[in-house]
Amino acid sequence: MTAIEFSDEQSMILETAVNFFREKFPVNEIHERNENLDGSTDLFWAGAKELGWTGIVIPENYGGLSLSLSEVVPIVEMMGRHLIGSPFIPTTLAVTAIVSAGSEEQKARWLPSVAEGGIASVGLTEEDGSWNLSDVKTNGEVRDGELILKGKKCFVLDAKRADFIVVSAIIDHVVSLIIVTREQLNKCIIRSEVVIDETRQSFSIEFNDLKIPLTQILDKPDLNDLENAALLLISAEISGGLSGVLRVILSYLTTRKQFGKYIGSYQSLKHPAVQILLSLEATRSHLYHAAACLSGGDKIKTEVAARSAKAYGSDAFAFAGDRAIQFHGGFGFTYECDAQLFLRRALWCQYQFGDAAYHHSYLAPLLLD
Amino acid sequence: MSVSPTELAEFEVQADRWFAENKPEKPGFILPETFMEVGTDEQFKFLRAWQNKVYENGYVGLSWPKEFGGGGLPQVYQDIATKAMATHRVPFLLNTIGLNWAGPLILSMSSSEDKKKYIPSILSAEEIWCQGFSEPDHGSDLGNAQCKGRKDGDDYVINGSKIWTSLGMYAKHMILLVRTSTEAESKYSGLSFFLAPMKTDGIEVQPIRKLTGEYGFCQTFFNDARIPASCMMGKEGDGWRVAMATLMFERSAEGGQAGGLSMMDLSIDDVIELAKRAMRNGKPAIEDPFIRTELVKLIVEAKGNVYMADKAEIPALEGEWPGAVTMSIKLRATEFKRRMCQFAISLQGANASRYIDDRAVDEGMWQRSYLNAFSGTIGGGTTQIQHNIIGERILGLPKD
Numbered sequence: 001m002t003a004i005e006f007s008d009e010q011s012m013i014l015e016t017a018v019n020f021f022r023e024k025f026p027v028n029e030i031h032e033r034n035e036n037l038d039g040s041t042d043l044f045w046a047g048a049k050e051l052g053w054t055g056i057v058i059p060e061n062y063g064g065l066s067l068s069l070s071e072v073v074p075i076v077e078m079m080g081r082h083l084i085g086s087p088f089i090p091t092t093l094a095v096t097a098i099v100s101a102g103s104e105e106q107k108a109r110w111l112p113s114v115a116e117g118g119i120a121s122v123g124l125t126e127e128d129g130s131w132n133l134s135d136v137k138t139n140g141e142v143r144d145g146e147l148i149l150k151g152k153k154c155f156v157l158d159a160k161r162a163d164f165i166v167v168s169a170i171i172d173h174v175v176s177l178i179i180v181t182r183e184q185l186n187k188c189i190i191r192s193e194v195v196i197d198e199t200r201q202s203f204s205i206e207f208n209d210l211k212i213p214l215t216q217i218l219d220k221p222d223l224n225d226l227e228n229a230a231l232l233l234i235s236a237e238i239s240g241g242l243s244g245v246l247r248v249i250l251s252y253l254t255t256r257k258q259f260g261k262y263i264g265s266y267q268s269l270k271h272p273a274v275q276i277l278l279s280l281e282a283t284r285s286h287l288y289h290a291a292a293c294l295s296g297g298d299k300i301k302t303e304v305a306a307r308s309a310k311a312y313g314s315d316a317f318a319f320a321g322d323r324a325i326q327f328h329g330g331f332g333f334t335y336e337c338d339a340q341l342f343l344r345r346a347l348w349c350q351y352q353f354g355d356a357a358y359h360h361s362y363l364a365p366l367l368l369d
Numbered sequence: 370m371s372v373s374p375t376e377l378a379e380f381e382v383q384a385d386r387w388f389a390e391n392k393p394e395k396p397g398f399i400l401p402e403t404f405m406e407v408g409t410d411e412q413f414k415f416l417r418a419w420q421n422k423v424y425e426n427g428y429v430g431l432s433w434p435k436e437f438g439g440g441g442l443p444q445v446y447q448d449i450a451t452k453a454m455a456t457h458r459v460p461f462l463l464n465t466i467g468l469n470w471a472g473p474l475i476l477s478m479s480s481s482e483d484k485k486k487y488i489p490s491i492l493s494a495e496e497i498w499c500q501g502f503s504e505p506d507h508g509s510d511l512g513n514a515q516c517k518g519r520k521d522g523d524d525y526v527i528n529g530s531k532i533w534t535s536l537g538m539y540a541k542h543m544i545l546l547v548r549t550s551t552e553a554e555s556k557y558s559g560l561s562f563f564l565a566p567m568k569t570d571g572i573e574v575q576p577i578r579k580l581t582g583e584y585g586f587c588q589t590f591f592n593d594a595r596i597p598a599s600c601m602m603g604k605e606g607d608g609w610r611v612a613m614a615t616l617m618f619e620r621s622a623e624g625g626q627a628g629g630l631s632m633m634d635l636s637i638d639d640v641i642e643l644a645k646r647a648m649r650n651g652k653p654a655i656e657d658p659f660i661r662t663e664l665v666k667l668i669v670e671a672k673g674n675v676y677m678a679d680k681a682e683i684p685a686l687e688g689e690w691p692g693a694v695t696m697s698i699k700l701r702a703t704e705f706k707r708r709m710c711q712f713a714i715s716l717q718g719a720n721a722s723r724y725i726d727d728r729a730v731d732e733g734m735w736q737r738s739y740l741n742a743f744s745g746t747i748g749g750g751t752t753q754i755q756h757n758i759i760g761e762r763i764l765g766l767p768k769d
Contacts (some may be wrong), residue, residue: 002679004686011685086383180671243689250764264766273764278701281693285676286669288686357662364661367668368641 005286009067010264012075013056020047021082027244030083030341034174034198037085041161042087045117047325048075053088055115057095067095069229070291073236077287079324080240083341085199087119087158089233094120094166096229097177100217101218110179113163123167123180123205124226133168133175133223133356138207140171140178140217145169147178147214149207155352159203161192167205176222182211184287195350200342231306232354235287238313238349242280243318243340249273252328263327270311272323279316286312304366311359314350321346372443381685384450387426388457391576393419397723399732402587402741404465405535405633405748410575411540415558416463420494423629428454429462430492430627433476438489439627447628455628462629466536467491467498471544473618473625475564478602478611487542487564492627499529499540499590500614501565503748509748511546511612512557516549520605524595525549525563527571530588533748537587539568545596546612550607550666560608561598570594581723581740619749621701630718635706635738640664640713647716647730654716667709674701691761703745710739 024047025040025243033040046055058330059066065071066235069227072092079088091114098110114120124133138151153167183355189206246318253264263269321343325332331337350356371427396415401407407416416743423429431447433439440446462468472491475484490496516529523679534543545565553559567574571594577586603611644655644664654660680686681694713735714721723729724736746752760766 001681003676004679004683006683006685014685042550123452164410186587223431247689250766253766262767264760265769267757267769270760270764270766271753273766274760277690277693277759277764281671281677281680281688281697282673284686284688286673288680289672289676308672312669312673360662363665363669367665368644368655368661 003292005140005295006288007295009071013071014078016051017075017078020051021078025082025084025168028336030338031332032335032343033084037199037201040084040225041086041158044084046118047087048088049117049273052093054117057099058089058111058115059107062111065347068295069181069232070295073232073287073291075283076233076236077240079346080237081244083199083241083244083345085197085201089162089237090157090162092233093122093165093226093230094162096177096247097122097166097218097221097226100225101177101221101294105215105221106179106218118163119158119161121156121162121165121270122226123165124158124230125153125155125156125160125352126253127152127204128265129154131358133227136168136170136175138167140169140176142171142214145214147212147217149178149180152195152203152204152206154204155195156205156288158201158205159185159205159324160192160201161171164338167207168221168223171217171271175221175223177218177226178212179216179218180207180210180212181216182288190200192234195348196344199346200348202204224299227353228294228306231310231359232287232290232343234349234353235283235306235309235313238310238317238346239284239287241342241345241349242276242283242313242317242320245317245324245346246276246280248338248342249276249320249324249327251280252331254284267330269327274326275321276316276323279312279320283309283313283316295366300366304363307354307359307363307366310354311363315356317346318350353364370444371585373693375446377449380446381449381453382539384453385456386429388453388459391422391426392457392459392504400460401583402634402734402738403744404463405460406579406581406583406741407536407539407586413463415726416460417494419460419496420462420464420629422495423454423462424492429629430470432625433472433488433492433627434484437476437484438492441625444624449691451628451630458633461632462494463536464491464494464497465499465629466540466544468497468627468629469631470500471498471542471564471621472627473623474544474602474615475612477614477625483564496537496541499534499536499543499567499587500615501534501543501545501588502615502664503531503533503547504529504587505532511638512560512609514548514560516545516547516575518549518553518561518563518596520549520598523598524699524753525561525598525601527565527596529589530587530590532586534574534587534589535585535647537567538548538576543589544615545566545609549608553606557609558606559768561605562602562608562611563596564602565596569577569596579740580743581737596625604649616749622698623693634712635710635734636702637664637667637709640709640716643713643731643735644716648718649716660716663712668703668714674705677701691762692760696759696763697755699743699745699749700752700759703742704752707739707746710735710742714739 054282055064060066141148193202194203290309293302293305324339431440432444435441479630518525543565545563549561550559571592574589575585586693717730725733
């Protein structure tokens with residue numbers, strides 16, 4: 001068996017995504033898009049809906065396409081390439097949680113609206129910033145046939161627009177996943193967060209004894225599945241981001257002259273550019289291998305592949321973003337330069353859902369013992 | 370040709386059994402790590418006999434045409450045989466330059482007559498090949514070769530020297546790049562390519578001692594050596610093009626090689642196994658958190674290289690800069706090997722300071738491998754030149 005199985009669906013979706021983003025979200029308009037994130041999200045969401053992307057991982061009987069996360073990967077990759085924020089990743093993660101952990105009733109209740117273009121999100125991280133999804137302080141207490149939720153979630157993307165959010169909380173000493181609806185969210189304190197990647201709309205949510213019906217607790221939560229899904233999608237974003245930033249670097253290296261020569265002719269810039277190219281190829285290979293493992297269904301293989309992709313890709317993208325600034329010289333120091341957009345995105349991707357060192361520590365027993 | 374899965378499976382079992390049963394005993398002397406280190410007659414004889422045996426039993430040249438001594442089978446058969454060689458860690462095949470560089474070149478470009486003349490003896494290791502590309506003053510800058518060839522009657526008279534001639538002491542033929550014109554339009558179009566007989570008056574071979582202390586490389590001197598014009602490959606002035614085609618085979622960017630191992634291959638699994646044996650503060654080194662992290666990084670990198678090869682087979686995943694994966698195989702593999710050996714040495718505590726000797730860890734194999742690893746990162750175009758090539762050809766960056 002080869003390490004990468006690339007399906008016809010993936011291939012078709014990749015081609016569609018390449019064209020869609022090239023046409024609708026040209027890379028030379030990233031700054032303008034960031035000035036109007038809501039408008040840009042609306043435009044993206046309308047297109048995504050039309051192309052059926054909002055229902056990819058949702059089973060057919062709930063209005064979706066019954067495909068898998070592997071088919072979402074090419075879309076997220078191209079989003080990363082064009083530096084789109086959008087609620088696509090958080091929505092997909094919320095859906096993944098419900099598809100893997102929800103009962104039939106729960107699926108029937110929550111999935112069809114997303115397939116039709118609804119927005120959702122996840123709240124898995126808390127104030128201490130721990131990457132371990134089991135480190136949860138938010139507490140749920142069952143009292144009088146209701147769940148009373150108390151605690152605070154951070155880095156909840158697009159919480160202002162989401163129809164519902166899947167949050168983690170401890171119920172009876174066990175980490176559980178709970179769906180919180182828009183109506184319930186409106187009773188919470190939602191604060192906008194200033195984050196390094198300005199394409200993101202991130203929020204904290206405080207639950208102060210929020211009452212939630214027990215039917216909104218997901219039946220059989222699997223945090224490993226959810227983490228693998230998150231790692232896969234962020235790795236896809238990283239892979240696309242690497243091509244985006246390499247494009248920015250190359251366009252400067254082939255047009256900017258210093259001391260009478262194009263700066264791309266200097267080996268001190270040329271060689272790191274090649275390293276970035278090869279790190280992109282490696283990241284992309286890890287990514288599509290992880291996608292294949294996830295489709296294959298082997299949990300350990302998937303975990304190894306997803307952690308490897310995230311660990312390798314995080315460092316590669318951070319290096320590329322860092323060098324992109326340096327290679328632009330004085331211009332790189334300005335807000336106006338696209339390089340900073342990619343460096344900030346790289347830092348976001350690096351520090352959400354675990355950096356390289358974190359994943360190496362989990363990979364060690366899987367690979368060595 | 371269609372391949373039946375049952376036949377393939379049968380062949381796999383058969384190859385596996387043959388190499389298990391025929392793996393030679395360790396000789397009473399240390400074997401070289403690659404074909405570039407064959408420095409003594411006993412090493413040479415041992416390795417020549419091994420390749421001959423492998424060939425006689427039908428495990429090398431399987432994809433080459435039958436009429437020239439090959440197996441006439443699809444490539445997948447050779448891949449299976451080569452894999453079995455790696456699995457059983459048998460000695461490498463001595464005539465690597467013939468099998469994997471000169472051979473495929475001759476098969477792709479030469480006359481049927483030349484193929485009959487050269488190919489069968491490449492496979493059987495009766496006639497050993499060497500390569501005359503690099504020159505003392507022009508290591509990686511192949512296009513600047515200065516060794517000269519002047520047409521005189523039916524011969525070219527060659528003067529100059531070539532360096533890093535592996536197997537030079539034993540070779541019968543050399544693939545040779547010489548400057549046949551100094552007035553050509555460009556430095557590249559003044560070059561020509563020969564399949565030169567080494568047993569020629571005026572050709573002298575002098576062994577070079579390498580950083581490992583071993584022999585195996587030579588410098589080859591040409592003093593009015595007369596090479597028949599009929600030995601020229603292509604036309605006068607085609608040398609650069611033919612040399613580039615050779616390098617594509619050498620860097621495995623092009624298929625068609627006879628296959629087989631060309632070196633004693635060490636993998637990351639060997640390093641993990643070493644980390645289990647080596648001790649750090651009274652415990653196996655593999656329990657040390659820093660060592661674990663470094664090992665994981667190396668494994669992830671090695672896996673990335675494997676997956677890249679698979680990705681390169683999928684046209685839809687070619688991406689924005691096609692060719693990057695295939696063009697960087699040599700660069701990635703050799704740099705990885707160098708760093709991996711460096712790390713393997715670091716696992717050995719004070720014994721890392723030992724060298725080829727009974728008391729050294731694994732008889733000093735890791736130290737020798739680290740020093741030898743530079744032949745990969747320097748030979749066949751240094752790592753730095755590889756970066757230039759990829760930067761210019763794949764990324765479209767301007768030349769210096």
